[in-house]
Structures are given as C-alpha cells and as structure tokens.
Amino acid sequence: VIDGLLTSSGVQRAIDNGNSEKTRTPEQRRRYARKCAEEICADYSTLSLTFLERFLGTFVWHRVFKGIDVQGMERMRQLAQSHEIIYMPCHRSHADYLLVSYSLYHAGLVPPHIAAGINLNMPLVGGLLRRCGAFFMRRSFSGDRIYTAVFRAYVDSLIQRGYPIEFFPEGGRSRTGRLLVPKTGLLS
Numbered sequence: 001v002i003d004g005l006l007t008s009s010g011v012q013r014a015i016d017n018g019n020s021e022k023t024r025t026p027e028q029r030r031r032y033a034r035k036c037a038e039e040i041c042a043d044y045s046t047l048s049l050t051f052l053e054r055f056l057g058t059f060v061w062h063r064v065f066k067g068i069d070v071q072g073m074e075r076m077r078q079l080a081q082s083h084e085i086i087y088m089p090c091h092r093s094h095a096d097y098l099l100v101s102y103s104l105y106h107a108g109l110v111p112p113h114i115a116a117g118i119n120l121n122m123p124l125v126g127g128l129l130r131r132c133g134a135f136f137m138r139r140s141f142s143g144d145r146i147y148t149a150v151f152r153a154y155v156d157s158l159i160q161r162g163y164p165i166e167f168f169p170e171g172g173r174s175r176t177g178r179l180l181v182p183k184t185g186l187l188s
Helices: 002-006 009-017 028-039 048-059 073-082 095-106 124-132 144-158
Strands: 111-116 134-137
Touching: 002 009, 002 028, 002 144, 009 028, 009 144, 028 095, 028 134, 048 095, 048 124, 095 111, 124 134, 134 144
Parallel strands: 111 134
Antiparallel strands: none
C-alpha cells in the first residue's frame, strides 16, 4: 500500500515541487513521504480484530454496560453489497468507534477504516488500533504539501478499493457529551 501511495501522481507532484522547506533534496522528500505514509496507514489484522471483538464482548459491552442493542443491521448488510459506505457517527466518547466496529464485525460485515487523531498513536494502543483499521491523521496539514498529498492518496485508495471508512465530522471527541460543530476537512 505504501509503495503504491508513493508512486501516485499527486504524491509524486508534491515530492517534485518540494515542501515548505526549500533546502530538502528530492531523496529527502521521498524519505519524508514514506515516513508520512508509515505514520498514516492502517495495518489491518483479522487476528487483532478477533481479539478486540472478544475482549469488548466479554469485558466491556456486557459487564460495564447492560449489553448493546443494534438495530438496522440487515439494511447495512444490503447496502454493503452494492455501495461504498462511509460511517459518520457523533464522537461523544472513545466507545463510539469501538462500538461501530464491534457491531459490524459481530454481524459479519467488514469493519471500517477509521480516521483517528495522531494523539491516539501511542505505544501499544496505537499499534492495536492500527491493526484494527485505524489510520492516523495530524490535527493540521497546513503548509505540508507532501503530508497532504500522501494523506489524500491514502483516503483515495481506500475509497477506490471499496473499503468502508469511518470518521467523525466533529473532528474530535466531545468533552461535554454535546455535539460539536462539524468540520469539513476530511469530508471534502
């Protein structure tokens, strides 16, 4: 996946045109683009998904909560057969993305690739989330043409391959439990 991103036309243009720092050589820009791709990309693992599904089912959804009640899954199953699906739940807690992926996986559907803030890419947790479909994004891309091109190429490749994607229009988790004003960055 990473090699494919680095050879895409948008990333090649960004590498050729340089970044905000004019002193970088083309080879340094290529290495930086690879570093960006490694920072962003998910590394899906069905073993990790199975582990998380069992852990959440055993220790979280039925012990911490009184279970979960999912409705409309048959309709989702029908849509998944003929459409690319983008999930855009509200983000009131960290349970949001876990619950969506768990429910889909438990119903036999492919869990989405999830846009996650780079702050969640911490030791142990970040690796598990990445193997469960999280791809990481910086809070700001401003002025970094190479990072922007790599990120866009990655999201484009997910869409072209028909993978479901999940992101939160609010851009971050609500600290109060109320809905936040939507941000349009990833949606665009």
